Amino acid sequence: MSGEMDKPLISRCLIDSDGSLAEAPSGAPKVGILGSGDFARSLATRLVGSGFSVVVGSRNPKRTAGLFPASVQVTFQEEAVSSPEVIFVAVFREHYSTLCSLSDLLAGKILVDVSNPTEQEHLRHRESNAEFLASLFPTCTVVKAFNVISAWTLQAGPRDGNRQVPICSDQQEAKHVVSEMVRAMGFMPVDMGSLTSAREVEAMPLRLLPGWKVPTLLALGLFVCFYAYNFIRDVLQPYVQEGKNKFYKLPVSVVNTTLPCVAYVLLSLVYLPGVLAATLQLQWGTKYRRFPDWLDHWLQHRKQIGLLSFFCAALHALYSFCLPLRRSHRYELINMAVKQVLANKSHLWVEEEVWRMEIYLSLGVLALGTLSLLAVTSLPSIANSLNWREFSFVQSTLGFMALVLSTLHTLTYGWTRAFEESRYKFYLPPTFTLTLLVPCVVILAKGLFLLPCFSRRLAKIRRGWEKDGAVKFTLPTDPMLLEKTSHV
Numbered sequence: 001m002s003g004e005m006d007k008p009l010i011s012r013c014l015i016d017s018d019g020s021l022a023e024a025p026s027g028a029p030k031v032g033i034l035g036s037g038d039f040a041r042s043l044a045t046r047l048v049g050s051g052f053s054v055v056v057g058s059r060n061p062k063r064t065a066g067l068f069p070a071s072v073q074v075t076f077q078e079e080a081v082s083s084p085e086v087i088f089v090a091v092f093r094e095h096y097s098t099l100c101s102l103s104d105l106l107a108g109k110i111l112v113d114v115s116n117p118t119e120q121e122h123l124r125h126r127e128s129n130a131e132f133l134a135s136l137f138p139t140c141t142v143v144k145a146f147n148v149i150s151a152w153t154l155q156a157g158p159r160d161g162n163r164q165v166p167i168c169s170d171q172q173e174a175k176h177v178v179s180e181m182v183r184a185m186g187f188m189p190v191d192m193g194s195l196t197s198a199r200e201v202e203a204m205p206l207r208l209l210p211g212w213k214v215p216t217l218l219a220l221g222l223f224v225c226f227y228a229y230n231f232i233r234d235v236l237q238p239y240v241q242e243g244k245n246k247f248y249k250l251p252v253s254v255v256n257t258t259l260p261c262v263a264y265v266l267l268s269l270v271y272l273p274g275v276l277a278a279t280l281q282l283q284w285g286t287k288y289r290r291f292p293d294w295l296d297h298w299l300q301h302r303k304q305i306g307l308l309s310f311f312c313a314a315l316h317a318l319y320s321f322c323l324p325l326r327r328s329h330r331y332e333l334i335n336m337a338v339k340q341v342l343a344n345k346s347h348l349w350v351e352e353e354v355w356r357m358e359i360y361l362s363l364g365v366l367a368l369g370t371l372s373l374l375a376v377t378s379l380p381s382i383a384n385s386l387n388w389r390e391f392s393f394v395q396s397t398l399g400f401m402a403l404v405l406s407t408l409h410t411l412t413y414g415w416t417r418a419f420e421e422s423r424y425k426f427y428l429p430p431t432f433t434l435t436l437l438v439p440c441v442v443i444l445a446k447g448l449f450l451l452p453c454f455s456r457r458l459a460k461i462r463r464g465w466e467k468d469g470a471v472k473f474t475l476p477t478d479p480m481l482l483e484k485t486s487h488v
Contacts, residue, residue: 030084031047032081033088034056035057035091036058038151039114039151042151042152042155043146043151043154044056044072050181053073054073055072055075055084057075057078058075058080085110087112088112088146089111093117096132100136106137106139109141110140111142113133113147113198114147115129115147115202117202119206128201130142130143131195131198131199141170143168143174147201165189165190166192167192168197169194169195216304219266219305230254233425233428233430253323256316256320257431260410264309264406266306267309269305272438273298273302278458281461284467285461285466286466303378306375306378306399310375313367360412363409370402371402378395407436411436
């Protein structure tokens with residue numbers, strides 16, 4: 001291949017500019033690499049920078065030698081595997097058989113498999129690449145590692161990627177050797193057990209945001225339902241009953257009406273599972289009983305649902321800023337001005353509407369600002385800097401405050417519209433009345449749990465008390481100790 005695609009991932013200028021890669025330190029442990037692709041070059045660069053002496057085995061060493069740092073010895077595969085005790089196998093699975101001629105030289109050595117299968121290969125083969133490699137070289141110890149680390153992360157350093165490196169092997173000593181190499185390279189090893197776990201480790205890079213699938217489908221489902229509902233009310237009803245063509249509202253206006261509905265319902269769905277969990281604990285009288293699987297998964301997806309709620313709320317704010325820029329909005333303003341002139345109305349001012357909109361916008365800004373705090377503290381770098389009490393305060397107390405502010409924002413938007421007959425188009429209630437159902441249930445349930453008859457019982461359960469248990473339990477009288485009780 002010629003052109004941009006045949007350029008190596010690591011440029012020669014980058015290698016030459018780093019003086020630490022020009023010469024290997026004396027007495028450095030020697031490591032072998034079989035392969036000369038992008039990952040092998042990045043791995044060799046990281047190993048040299050971490051203080052290792054690297055020898056690379058290639059089928060054509062003269063052609064590939066210029067792609068590696070000057071301190072890396074590039075030679076034929078037979079020479080590359082003769083002296084190192086740890087050999088990185090950086091070739092694809094279909095090329096494993098070409099290494100069988102090296103079986104005598106590889107006997108007793110540690111082979112580190114860094115390969116990843118495609119989705120089709122992962123489904124087609126029952127055994128992992130590492131297990132297949134171990135079957136070809138029974139006299140070697142195979143370790144699965146570095147398959148979740150990209151070539152770019154190796155080149156740029158662990159600060160730009162995930163630091164964790166899952167490792168699995170049947171021999172503990174081999175895992176220890178590779179783990180020390182992982183630490184020397186600036187990463188953090190994670191012991192995944194025996195080599196049978198290699199299939200699970202190889203499946204990790206194939207997953208595309210596994211924790212976001214259900215929340216994303218939920219958000220899309222809510223968006224489609226509310227969009228269709230708003231389309232019927234705001235576009236189809238005027239066209240059918242009044243003959244007005246308002247299909248121009250579909251790209252912006254209907255979307256902007258739908259986004260806050262989705263954001264509001266998603267935010268309430270973040271705190272609804274906590275209410276259900278507290279209800280079950282009160283009913284069971286213990287915290288040591290497992291929640292149903294659906295509730296357990298729901299609790300685990302609260303972070304993603306909350307971030308999607310913030311995303312929809314932020315889009316709603318941006319769309320709202322764009323509303324006055326529409327040509328249709330300008331025409332409507334001109335038509336209103338003309339009607340006012342024709343009606344000889346020199347002053348148009350409705351005090352109630354002015355106050356309603358002022359309060360409505362203020363509550364919306366406060367709700368979005370609180371949601372922004374929740375989204376920021378969900379980032380691992382921020383969450384790790386907070387202790388448990390601080391994180392719980394932000395995610396629980398401020399989160400519930402955001403839900404209350406969003407509810408007040410919705411109520412001031414609706415005002416008296418829920419009681420006006422003209423708002424029920426096609427006998428369908430206004431959209432905001434539907435969105436209030438779940439949040440109001442959550443707020444009422446939270447209010448009930450604040451009552452002493454419920455709050456004290458929940459506090460005892462979460463501190464280990466069990467109904468009809470043999471151990472008597474007394475709740476501490478100190479309010480500070482009571483405040484430290486964890487909350488769902």
